[in-house]
Amino acid sequence: MKKYHLIHKAALLAFSLIFSLSAFAQKKMESPRDSCSGKINKATITINYGSPSVKGRKIWGALVPYGQVWRTGANEATTFKTDHELMIEGKALPAGTYAFFAIPGETSWTIIFNKTANQWGAFNYAMKDDALRVEVKPKKSAAMNERLVYKMNKDGFSLSWENLEVPVGIK
Numbered sequence: 067m068k069k070y071h072l073i074h075k076a077a078l079l080a081f082s083l084i085f086s087l088s089a090f091a092q093k094k095m096e097s098p099r100d101s102c103s104g105k106i107n108k109a110t111i112t113i114n115y116g117s118p119s120v121k122g123r124k125i126w127g128a129l130v131p132y133g134q135v136w137r138t139g140a141n142e143a144t145t146f147k148t149d150h151e152l153m154i155e156g157k158a159l160p161a162g163t164y165a166f167f168a169i170p171g172e173t174s175w176t177i178i179f180n181k182t183a184n185q186w187g188a189f190n191y192a193m194k195d196d197a198l199r200v201e202v203k204p205k206k207s208a209a210m211n212e213r214l215v216y217k218m219n220k221d222g223f224s225l226s227w228e229n230l231e232v233p234v235g236i237k
Contacts, residue, residue: 097140104218106236109150113166113216113223116140120212125228130170135178135188138168138225139214143185153237154179154222155200164197168225168232175202177234200234207231 097118104111118140123129130136138144143165152159155177163183169176179198180191207226214227222236 099141100215102216102218102223104223106152106218106220106222107150109148109152109161109236111152111218111223111236112147113144113218114147115144115166115214115216116142117213117215118227120210120228126170126230127172132171133169135167135169135191137185137188138166141187143167143180143183143187143191145183146179154198155202155235156237157198157200159198162197165191167191170204173203175204175232176200177202177232202232202234204230204232 097116099114100117101112101114103113116139126132144167145163146166147163148159148161150161159179162181164179164181165183165185167178167180167188169178177200178196181195181197182190182192185191207229208231210229211226214225217224217226222234224234225232
């Protein structure tokens with residue numbers, strides 16, 4: 067009888083462990099990684115980012131303050147990769163992989179391509195490592211975007227979140 071109880075307890079423990087691990091593995095990340103890719107002329111572009119949700123919060127000028135470097139996503143810094151040189155808002159960006167940051171403002175944003183691609187957030191951001199900075203104008207988005215999303219289009223790409231869209235022109 068003792069042997070039966072030990073086997074029963076061991077089986078119950080194993081089942082509990084497997085169930086717990088399975089439940090843990092199925093838990094969704096708060097800001098899951100996402101990416102978008104596309105071609106502009108000969109260049110293949112890939113943007114990899116953490117996609118946070120609004121969750122009823124005020125985003126611009128609150129959660130994401132104006133006038134401060136932002137990682138343009140969640141968790142690890144967003145990365146921007148191109149296999150050919152690009153003209154971004156009229157300025158050259160060599161082929162490579164970059165951390166993609168922004169300094170949001172109410173009427174104008176500074177878009178930053180930083181040479182240190184593998185960073186956690188913007189905590190170790192260093193302006194001296196910037197490969198390119200350009201200015202863009204945000205606009206009201208056509209629809210509310212609960213999740214941060216990047217989209218490629220024939221004119222470049224855009225970042226959309228909450229009620230704002232930030233287009234970045236590429237040639």
